[in-house]
Amino acid sequence: MATVQVSEAEKVYILHGIRDDLRVDGRGCEDYRHMEVETDVVSNTDGSAKVTLGHTAVLVGIKAEIGKPRPLIPNEGYLEFFVDCSANATPEFEGRGGEELGTELSNILYKVFNNEHSLDLRSLCISPGEHCWVLYVDVLLLQCDGNLYDAISIAIKAALFNTKIPRVHISSDDEGGKEIELSDDPYDCMRVNVSCIVTLCKIGHRHVVDATLQEKACSVASLIISVTHKGVITCTRKVGRGSLDPESICEMTEAGRRVGKALHSPLIKLLQQEESLGKKRQKVGFLG
Amino acid sequence: MPTDNKRVRGPEVSQSPSLFCSRPAGVLSSPGPRADGRQRDQVDVRPVFVRCGLVSQAKGSAYIEAGNTKVLCCVYGPRETERKDETDMKSGRLTTDMRFAPFSCPERGSWIQGSQEKDFSLMLQESLQPAVCLHRYPRSQVEVNVVVLENSGSVLAHAVTCASMALADAGIEMYDLVLGCSLRQDGGSFVVDPTYPEENSRRPSGGGGEKRGGLTVAFLPSLNQVSGLQSDGEMAEETLTAGIRTCIEGCYKLYPVIQQALIKAVRRAAPPPAES
Numbered sequence: 235m236a237t238v239q240v241s242e243a244e245k246v247y248i249l250h251g252i253r254d255d256l257r258v259d260g261r262g263c264e265d266y267r268h269m270e271v272e273t274d275v276v277s278n279t280d281g282s283a284k285v286t287l288g289h290t291a292v293l294v295g296i297k298a299e300i301g302k303p304r305p306l307i308p309n310e311g312y313l314e315f316f317v318d319c320s321a322n323a324t325p326e327f328e329g330r331g332g333e334e335l336g337t338e339l340s341n342i343l344y345k346v347f348n349n350e351h352s353l354d355l356r357s358l359c360i361s362p363g364e365h366c367w368v369l370y371v372d373v374l375l376l377q378c379d380g381n382l383y384d385a386i387s388i389a390i391k392a393a394l395f396n397t398k399i400p401r402v403h404i405s406s407d408d409e410g411g412k413e414i415e416l417s418d419d420p421y422d423c424m425r426v427n428v429s430c431i432v433t434l435c436k437i438g439h440r441h442v443v444d445a446t447l448q449e450k451a452c453s454v455a456s457l458i459i460s461v462t463h464k465g466v467i468t469c470t471r472k473v474g475r476g477s478l479d480p481e482s483i484c485e486m487t488e489a490g491r492r493v494g495k496a497l498h499s500p501l502i503k504l505l506q507q508e509e510s511l512g513k514k515r516q517k518v519g520f521l522g
Numbered sequence: 523m524p525t526d527n528k529r530v531r532g533p534e535v536s537q538s539p540s541l542f543c544s545r546p547a548g549v550l551s552s553p554g555p556r557a558d559g560r561q562r563d564q565v566d567v568r569p570v571f572v573r574c575g576l577v578s579q580a581k582g583s584a585y586i587e588a589g590n591t592k593v594l595c596c597v598y599g600p601r602e603t604e605r606k607d608e609t610d611m612k613s614g615r616l617t618t619d620m621r622f623a624p625f626s627c628p629e630r631g632s633w634i635q636g637s638q639e640k641d642f643s644l645m646l647q648e649s650l651q652p653a654v655c656l657h658r659y660p661r662s663q664v665e666v667n668v669v670v671l672e673n674s675g676s677v678l679a680h681a682v683t684c685a686s687m688a689l690a691d692a693g694i695e696m697y698d699l700v701l702g703c704s705l706r707q708d709g710g711s712f713v714v715d716p717t718y719p720e721e722n723s724r725r726p727s728g729g730g731g732e733k734r735g736g737l738t739v740a741f742l743p744s745l746n747q748v749s750g751l752q753s754d755g756e757m758a759e760e761t762l763t764a765g766i767r768t769c770i771e772g773c774y775k776l777y778p779v780i781q782q783a784l785i786k787a788v789r790r791a792a793p794p795p796a797e798s
Contacts, residue, residue, distance in 0.1 A: 341641040345754045455652075457751070467762055468735075470753045477652035477747035480770060484763045491759050 240451040273396040281397025285389040289379035294389040301368040311358025311366035315343040323378040346460040387431035429460040432494040461494025567715040574691040574787035582692020586684040590674035595688040600662035614659030618647040620668040649740035649750030655695040675717035676704040703772035704738040739769035
């Protein structure tokens with residue numbers, strides 16, 4: 235992750251502020267920065283979304299293709315994640331520099347979305363053992379200012395909400411082979427609530443949500459929690475070079491679950507509102 | 523953009539014969555006694571066999587066997603780093619590499635992709651880093667290489683234990699040993715130190731069971747700190763915290779065995795002076 239150098243005096247200042255529930259930019263310990271979500275920004279994809287969280291900007295494009303299901307699980311489709319840390323974000327990511335971070339992010343995404351409750355993979359199956367929908371989720375990091383996991387998960391959630399997968403008919407022709415026909419009207423297949431990731435950084439004795447790069451430099455370890463809209467925890471992971479006390483893990487899990495659960499409903503409402511605007515919506519795109 | 527070499531899904535030429543035989547449906551997901559006679563809902567870890575100092579060329583090495591899971595770890599270092607940037611001036615660097623032998627899993631190398639191995643290596647590094655006194659080895663690098671010879675469940679937990687024993691055998695200064703323990707939550711009951719079939723049992727279709735997942739914890743016993751935590755599947759928050767406590771208990775159970783093995787290794791290497 236792009237790092238900033240923080241002096242000792244500044245670290246002490248940040249620590250003391252967080253102890254009193256006041257962060258450098260005036261937020262409380264469990265507040266997010268200003269967030270902007272826009273869907274359907276890239277027309278060549280089946281679903282896309284762009285999320286700006288403070289200065290972190292993430293663009294997700296989803297393309298649905300018809301492929302062969304995995305041999306062990308013949309009646310389900312699957313998702314493929316790929317995170318690209320573009321050199322636009324920081325010069326550290328030039329060439330292969332961003333590959334390590336990208337692999338780490340994609341591995342966590344596989345774990346988060348890899349269970350039956352977050353996404354009904356059986357609905358992606360076309361004919362068992364032969365054809366299924368494969369959703370290629372490609373994440374592009376445009377700007378990096380801390381808290382990548384949260385921004386990426388919100389963007390994936392918005393993009394999946396926006397994804398339209400056409401209905402498919404399988405018919406067998408004369409020789410016994412299968413023919414695939416796509417119907418012409420758009421068909422909304424994805425209306426599921428996928429989980430959101432919340433990152434909690436342990437700074438001093440307290441934890442903060444949505445840490446900036448300076449706050450990250452003061453923390454010893456962070457806990458990544460992915461929470462569904464019902465408050466069920468699907469994936470947790472400790473990242474960072476330090477260690478955590480078991481009691482703080484319990485506190486952080488409880489806080490993460492609370493924050494994650496509270497994040498879902500306003501987001502879904504916003505996405506539904508955006509979709510209902512339809513053609514009248516003013517597109518902000520990348521210039522706003 | 524870097525070239526995409528992670529998504530090549532060519533046609534599979536050869537397949538394992540186990541795909542073609544009829545699978546016994548959900549035999550292990552039914553709550554019943556465990557296949558190897560251990561208890562459910564209790565901290566019942568498999569008995570481990572550990573030995574240090576098996577690889578003579580490495581600075582330190584350790585081998586752990588728990589049930590059928592066999593993990594070998596070698597430590598090289600402290601060696602001089604090739605890259606000298608500013609952070610290296612103050613503290614050392616710990617690199618970890620965890621690999622699976624292709625014959626280690628029931629399916630030949632097919633379900634472990636390269637990125638999963640990298641994920642395990644990263645988890646291993648995050649679990650070991652808090653325990654090693656890297657500030658005592660500035661401008662140096664310590665390499666930890668773990669090879670899984672046979673994967674029969676909870677491989678990451680045993681790899682963490684094995685790696686910290688190898689670091690101790692190599693004489694690298696550490697604050698404490700790191701022990702790993704894993705758990706599998708299955709509906710209302712849990713099993714500690716799951717075997718491979720227990721870890722990978724598929725959910726019976728349509729079955730309830732909101733709480734179904736796995737958890738791996740890396741723990742420093744004498745400091746009471748958790749250095750690594752990974753969970754997947756789905757769990758309610760209370761289940762997760764209870765699971766963490768159970769894994770911590772499992773680590774405490776393992777601690778005396780590991781200590782004894784290290785003491786034996788030290789005695790073998792430098793026998794105490796005979797009474798004159």
